[in-house]
Amino acid sequence: MFTRTGAESTVDATPPLLAVGESAGVAMPYGCRRGICFGCLTPLTYGRVRDLRTGEVHERTGQMIQTCVSAAAGPLALDAWPPRSPRDCDPARFHRDDPRKAPR
Numbered sequence: 001m002f003t004r005t006g007a008e009s010t011v012d013a014t015p016p017l018l019a020v021g022e023s024a025g026v027a028m029p030y031g032c033r034r035g036i037c038f039g040c041l042t043p044l045t046y047g048r049v050r051d052l053r054t055g056e057v058h059e060r061t062g063q064m065i066q067t068c069v070s071a072a073a074g075p076l077a078l079d080a081w082p083p084r085s086p087r088d089c090d091p092a093r094f095h096r097d098d099p100r101k102a103p104r
């Protein structure tokens with residue numbers, strides 16, 4: 001589910017959440033679509049997502065999710081909303097949420 005729009009999709013655990021949202025008509029934020037720019041960061045409202053690159057599962061409410069390289073790992077909701085400013089796409093926001101992902 002995409003909480004700001006009310007759009008819902010039922011998919012298996014393989015398509016990136018960015019593509020799922022776009023297919024549901026949600027104006028998802030994005031940039032490179034390859035896990036590089038962090039332009040697709042979207043807060044997780046609830047549920048579990050899996051990083052398609054590492055297999056790591058994220059489930060902390062409010063955690064910023066890279067939707068272009070993450071898929072559903074069960075029922076979930078994203079607080080999908082287009083970015084209002086360049087700050088909304090700031091990769092540092094993602095790193096602050098998860099210290100293990102701090103830039104080197």
Ligand code: FES
Pocket residue numbers: 030031032033034035036037038039040041066067068069
């Ligand atoms: S769109 Fe660039 S990291 Fe997701």
